[in-house]
Amino acid sequence: MTTEQARAERDQGDIAALAKGGRTNFLGFLVRLAGMLPFLFIAGRLYGAEALGRYASAIVVIELTAMICSMGEKRGLAQRLAEAPDVHPTNLVFDGMLVAAIASGLASAFFWLVPAPMFPSGQYTGLDRLIVLAIPGYALTEIVLAAQAYRFDIGATVRSRSIVLPWTLSILAGALWFVIPASGLSMAYLASVYAGLLTALWSFLRSYGLPRGWRPSPRAMARMTLRALPLATADAIEWGTRRLDIFILGLFAAPAAVGVYYVAQQVASLPQKLKTSFEPILGPVITRNLKERNYGAIARQVCQVGFWITAAQAGIALALGIPGEAVMGLVGPHFVGGTGALAFLLSAEVVAATAVVSEAALIYVARLRNLMISLGTIGFQAIVTVGAMIVVERLGWPETFKAAGAAAALMLSLGVASLVKSRVLARILGERINNWRWALVIAGAPAIIVGWLATRLPEWAELAFGIPAILLAYGWVIWRYGFGPEDRVLFRRNLEHGAPDADGAPANDLTEARP
Template sequence: MTTLNKEEAEAKDIAILAKGGRTNVFGFLLRLAARIPFLFIAGRIYGADALGRFAYAILVTEFTAQLATLGLTRGLAEKLARTKKDENHVVGDALLLSLITASIGAVILSFLPILMFRGAPVSFADHWLFPWVVVPLVWADIALAALAFYGDIAASVKAQAIIEPWVLSISSVIFIWIAPHEGLLLSYVASAVAALAASLYPLLKRFGWPHGWRPHIPTLFSLARRNIPLAAADAIEWSSRRLDIVLLGLFFSSSVVGVYYVAQQVASLVQKLKTSFDPILGPVITRSLEAGDKAAVANQVRQVGFWIIAAQTGVTLALGLTSHGVMGLVGPRFAGGDGALCFLLVAEVVAATAVISEAALIYIAPKTNMAISIAMLSLQAALSIPLISVLHKHLGHNPLPSDLAAAAGPALALAISLGTGSILKSCLLRRLLKAPVSPWKWALLPAVIGAGAVGMVARQFPEWLELSLGVIMILVSYSSIIWYLGFSPEDRMLFKRQKMPDLAEPVMKADEEEA
């Protein structure tokens, strides 16, 4: 590859990432606008107890769905980049394999509903309908991963940032009158089915019907076996975000779980700024690795990492400095979860480097990456209970099952473990690529200090003014400083409209067995 061609390829990759980034920022704003009504409805009408029951049930089903994807949400990009088969046949194999694993998971949950509801009364819908939400969850993820291989991030935004959250909010209102006990869970099922429909339609338009495709059992087993490291990495990363809910479910009342779930959902808006880059970053990295260009991979990790950290830090400051009012919007009971929200927001920012580094490590050092992830999860589990005890002793005023102050312990443990993982994974990736991968820029420091000062002033406002004008003041001050001090011409590509580079000609190589 000539120097000119290499520079053109790198510029094309950054343009692809910038286009995907712009689409995802827009999707984040849409997701924010749609998620708030649901949290308001769930908190004000259904209540903290019902929300806690809902949170624990979907935790179990989403974990089952995560296992059932077998890592194909990221592994599919590598498979499509290497295959000589018709691409729609590869997608057909992935959908069939995930249908089998998702159905097995749904059957297990149907016969063991206690895994989802912890001894609470279980209705017919809870028992036999809700567990099957695993199938649309898995298929939607696979379909969107296939579309992302060709840079179609708009499909993900439409399905997951518009249709899914708005159907969830609207359905939760409708089911208040039809099935108040199962209303939240049935709303979740409706939103998952709607998101699946919105994912399959563009998939068929892009890939077409797989004519001539026949299921081949050895191929399916090979696909499953090769994706075990990816599946494990995804499951561990997902578990690190849900272990806190599991621990709270064991030690605290359903109402505390419900309050913490709201804090987690608000923080997940920040997380989506990070994870929504995965579909577009994966194909770009696999193409660079296929070409043997490690320097390009390092550049992509640095670039996307800075975009994510810069965006997450601004949103974290805006939500964290006004956390009491943000949580109070859902209901007075929820305002006590402001400490947990702050820790969760910090956790998402410090996790950004780990997740972006992992986007490359899963392809070049999957076993080492998995070992680090397991160590992170173990550290989180080891710290959670001691931190619950310490916070309860020094801050708690209620019996432990209803102590919101102590419930922030798992969130703090999450922040510590993710920060540790970020250091380890970025160091490993830097050594393997023989190039710097850290997204940190010193301009972040004055931006945080400036926005923090503005936030402290905004906290003196009446709550309604703090949540309206105060949040805007924090975001404007932060954005102005980071734009002028931190954004290079390459960074500013994120905000320049340009024609999307053609992704219709992926690198095509024969499948090779992993060493």
């Protein structure tokens, strides 16, 4: 077999591995959807928009802090494991966990003493302050699941984040309303984070085992921390762009408006979880191709996965956005005012797909440039969001317009990030990066017609029959006219090629260097 034939076969194997990982995590997305909808219904109907708004403001700070404390290990751990084959992998993972535990412990102590950033409205109980204990649990879960993803164990992420966490959150939120209604959401969230951590640790210990001869080295951990700072910052910024809107809205709007926006964001973020279906597999595949300088394969994989994500998110956006009033009304009548915000947020997830897949490669080939673009994106978003808040206040528009303004600012900033990051990656690889296809428009047309007809039905029928009909119309057309043979690999269970060996995914540090 020639070198070119071997490379072509390996490329097909990479696409197969990406498809298999995406399928597994897509099932997790559906399960997570089933778990989060009861939570939104319980939180909206029992606790109300104001309590939900206070809860949303708190977990924004908690999860952003936890992401920073994980030191970029969500994506950087794969590279560390690949570069040190002689070191017991569990020891390397424990190094990262120890650094995260120390950082998150300090952060928890700070927010316990200074709770104002978590509760900008100033309304909270003594039990609510205990939510700071979720920071270590969330950060450690990120690292443990990253270790499992390196070995292509996507099932661990599905069990922890898509089954245990949302269902624990939903069940406890309902139960605790009868016991501690003032703090039930906070305590349910805290318990769900640690339930997810224990589930992830069970899989991790079975796969990696306990460390062998592990002795923490302050010098080695300091080097790891310094090296991880650009990636950790990029992770925090990427996550922060999806939460900055809530933080700013909490400063300018009442808690009830924040609660309405949070519900819209949770519904809209469901398709955003689709990107995580491919992220754990895409990283190791890219790092191996970088070592082999197979830049054409990287471009093909980025475009392939980008189209898969865009196609799926566009279909879900149409299915949830067209009957938006009925979807928001399911949580409660006073949440219908967030329909405009929901439409903008769903559109934001579609335009963000290109930025997401481009960044998956940029963090390895242009780490600092990617960081600068991300900083520019979140700065631009902050300026546009604050500007929208000021305009709404001066024109005397309702609070729900502030929510729509924050969502529109997010959509605009993510669209700009997609354009910039795809152009930068294309220039570095010397290959075209574009996941847009006109078949998306062709598939959207019949879906919009079906959706418009569905809105003429009673609300219960609009949800029960309209959403599946929109998805069916869109799915049939995109399958018939948009998906080629390589695209349809995503739906094949018996693949010719297996997943690439995780041990064969090392990469050199190519930060800021053209390959």
